[in-house]
Amino acid sequence: MNAQTPTGDDGEPRKRARGRPRKTANERDDGNRRQDLLRAAARLFRQQGFAATSTRDIATAAGMRSGSPFYHFENKEALLAAVMLEGMQRATGRQAGAMQAAAVAGRALSARDCLRVLVRNHLEVLLGAESDFIPVMLYEWRSLSEVQRQAVNELRREYEAVWVPVLQALHDRGELQGDTSLARLMLFGALNWAVQWFEPGRKKSLDDLTEAALQLFLKEQG
Amino acid sequence: MNAQTPTGDDGEPRKRARGRPRKTANERDDGNRRQDLLRAAARLFRQQGFAATSTRDIATAAGMRSGSPFYHFENKEALLAAVMLEGMQRATGRQAGAMQAAAVAGRALSARDCLRVLVRNHLEVLLGAESDFIPVMLYEWRSLSEVQRQAVNELRREYEAVWVPVLQALHDRGELQGDTSLARLMLFGALNWAVQWFEPGRKKSLDDLTEAALQLFLKEQG
DNA sequence: CCTACCGATCGGTAGG
DNA sequence: CCTACCGATCGGTAGG
Numbered sequence: 001m002n003a004q005t006p007t008g009d010d011g012e013p014r015k016r017a018r019g020r021p022r023k024t025a026n027e028r029d030d031g032n033r034r035q036d037l038l039r040a041a042a043r044l045f046r047q048q049g050f051a052a053t054s055t056r057d058i059a060t061a062a063g064m065r066s067g068s069p070f071y072h073f074e075n076k077e078a079l080l081a082a083v084m085l086e087g088m089q090r091a092t093g094r095q096a097g098a099m100q101a102a103a104v105a106g107r108a109l110s111a112r113d114c115l116r117v118l119v120r121n122h123l124e125v126l127l128g129a130e131s132d133f134i135p136v137m138l139y140e141w142r143s144l145s146e147v148q149r150q151a152v153n154e155l156r157r158e159y160e161a162v163w164v165p166v167l168q169a170l171h172d173r174g175e176l177q178g179d180t181s182l183a184r185l186m187l188f189g190a191l192n193w194a195v196q197w198f199e200p201g202r203k204k205s206l207d208d209l210t211e212a213a214l215q216l217f218l219k220e221q222g
Numbered sequence: 223m224n225a226q227t228p229t230g231d232d233g234e235p236r237k238r239a240r241g242r243p244r245k246t247a248n249e250r251d252d253g254n255r256r257q258d259l260l261r262a263a264a265r266l267f268r269q270q271g272f273a274a275t276s277t278r279d280i281a282t283a284a285g286m287r288s289g290s291p292f293y294h295f296e297n298k299e300a301l302l303a304a305v306m307l308e309g310m311q312r313a314t315g316r317q318a319g320a321m322q323a324a325a326v327a328g329r330a331l332s333a334r335d336c337l338r339v340l341v342r343n344h345l346e347v348l349l350g351a352e353s354d355f356i357p358v359m360l361y362e363w364r365s366l367s368e369v370q371r372q373a374v375n376e377l378r379r380e381y382e383a384v385w386v387p388v389l390q391a392l393h394d395r396g397e398l399q400g401d402t403s404l405a406r407l408m409l410f411g412a413l414n415w416a417v418q419w420f421e422p423g424r425k426k427s428l429d430d431l432t433e434a435a436l437q438l439f440l441k442e443q444g
Numbered sequence: 445c446c447t448a449c450c451g452a453t454c455g456g457t458a459g460g
Numbered sequence: 461c462c463t464a465c466c467g468a469t470c471g472g473t474a475g476g
Contacts, residue, residue: 033445049364051273054470068445070472139361142271178437182426186438189415190408197407204404215400216408217438255461276454290461292456 034072036062042083042132050080050136050143080140081148087133088155091125095162111169112218118163120210122191127198127206135195160184175218187217256294258284264305264354272302272358272365302362303370309355310377313347317384333391334440340385342432344413349420349428357417382406397440409439 040061044053055076056066073079098121103109109117125134137156141149167184170176176183190213198204262283266275277298278288295301320343325331331339347356359378363371389406392398398405412435420426 047364049271049273051271052365055472056470065446066471067447067449067473071445076471142269143274176438178434182431182434183438185415185419186412186435189412189418191411193407193411193414196411209404212400212404213408216398216405219441277456278454287462288455289457289463289465293461298455 033062033064037064037069037072037079038083038086039132041079042087042136045080045083045136045140046132050076050140055079077143077145077148080136081144081152083133084137084141084144084148084152085155087137088152088159091122091134092155092159094125095121095159099162111166111173112175112214114166115163115170115218116210116214118166119187119191119213120206123194123206123209126191127194127200138192138195160188170218175220177219183217187213190216255284255286259286259291259294259301260305260308261354263301264309264358267302267305267358267362268354272298272362277301299365299367299370302358303366303374305355306359306363306366306374307377309359310374310381313344313356314377314381316347317343317381321384333388333395334397334436336388337385337392337440338432338436340388341409341413341435342428345416345428345431348413348417349422360414360417382410392440397442399441405439409435412438 037058041053041058044057044061048057055069058079059066059069062069069076069079073082095118098117099114102113102117125131137152141152144152163184164180167176167180167187171180171183191209194209198209259280263275263280266279266283270279277291280301281288281291284291291298291301295304317340320339321336324335324339347353359374363374366374385406386402389398389402389409393402393405413431416431420431
């Protein structure tokens with residue numbers, strides 16, 4: 001009954017009778033399935049947490065069988081690390097792009113405008129569409145091994161390093177008071193905490209949050 | 223070999239030969255063991271997360287066998303809820319005490335001083351000694367059922383309600399700008415995030431953090 | 445990437 | 461509160 005002739009999409013007989021039909025050359029070998037796994041894992045890790053999510057859940061969400069994720073990732077922990085690294089790479093890329101675009105549009109961006117761009121981009125990465133990766137990184141890092149944690153922290157330092165001169169400039173102009181290092185930590189806290197309460201499309205927009213943060217943290221607004 | 227005479231601490235023969243010796247009347251029936259379980263659970267839930275902590279871990283940490291926690295709590299989730307409710311009750315009690323003490327010491331506390339008291343108390347509850355309960359509540363609430371979540375949120379609203387008039391007063395005086403509701407969320411974010419980076423006894427004290435927060439969020443400091 | 449499977453662990457319970 | 465236990469689930473693997 002279920003003994004269909006084992007042929008590929010092109011009608012040629014295949015060597016292996018088991019498994020689902022192979023994709024065409026366009027769709028395979030380019031890591032599509034790996035990306036599907038990453039996306040599914042990010043979503044579930046965010047919703048339920050790392051420990052509460054089974055690799056079977058992830059496999060099902062990606063349309064695979066229970067053992068298949070281990071073809072792409074050595075173990076569950078490596079999948080978590082990959083989610084975080086992917087998230088940080090995207091975030092850093094987006095951040096660099098946003099800064100560059102703003103610098104081109106308006107000549108000689110003020111420190112205040114720089115911070116606005118950074119905050120707005122951070123909120124987008126954190127709360128925008130397709131953004132499960134960074135919340136997972138923020139809230140599940142204790143599930144990583146020490147080695148993987150260091151790799152993630154490397155990218156995180158890189159991401160945060162962009163903020164340092166901006167905050168320093170604001171401090172020099174008297175627009176930001178107190179220890180800039182503590183200010184950075186508290187600013188990130190204020191923003192990252194939005195993961196816990198922000199509801200997309202309800203009352204407050206990301207632009208609203210951006211302006212509120214600037215108004216709250218900076219003095220002498222122009 | 224291990225057939226010791228089954229007698230209680232008073233030397234009287236006991237009816238049951240199994241289990242460890244009963245405590246004297248002073249030590250039992252007052253919920254000591256339950257408190258031990260709560261403390262152990264709070265510690266482990268904070269360190270490893272709820273899902274990654276087994277009830278066996280908790281039992282061992284409290285000096286019990288694997289089945290014993292279920293004598294005190296209906297299930298693992300009820301233990302989590304109890305940790306959170308205990309934490310919120312302590313926090314609210316401490317907060318009320320701190321506000322009262324400050325009001326008695328200095329007549330007519332300024333809004334700024336009120337906020338200082340609230341922030342300082344919040345940091346103590348969050349980062350001080352014996353403070354695993356509130357971090358667990360902040361970071362593990364998604365593991366609760368809807369009913370339990372509502373019970374916790376009730377206490378949380380009560381706790382946060384104390385802050386509302388203080389922030390409103392600061393806003394009225396121009397010391398706090400923008401939407402006070404967003405300001406409250408961002409302030410809590412800035413403080414709660416310290417759970418992720420604060421290291422007790424290293425560089426920054428809780429007083430340092432308190433002053434930094436006030437300086438960062440308030441305008442026109444006196 | 446699927447099938448079939450394993451050993452370990454987990455939350456929870458009956459009975460005392 | 462302990463003993464002894466159960467069914468379910470989980471991460472992971474061998475072989476194709």
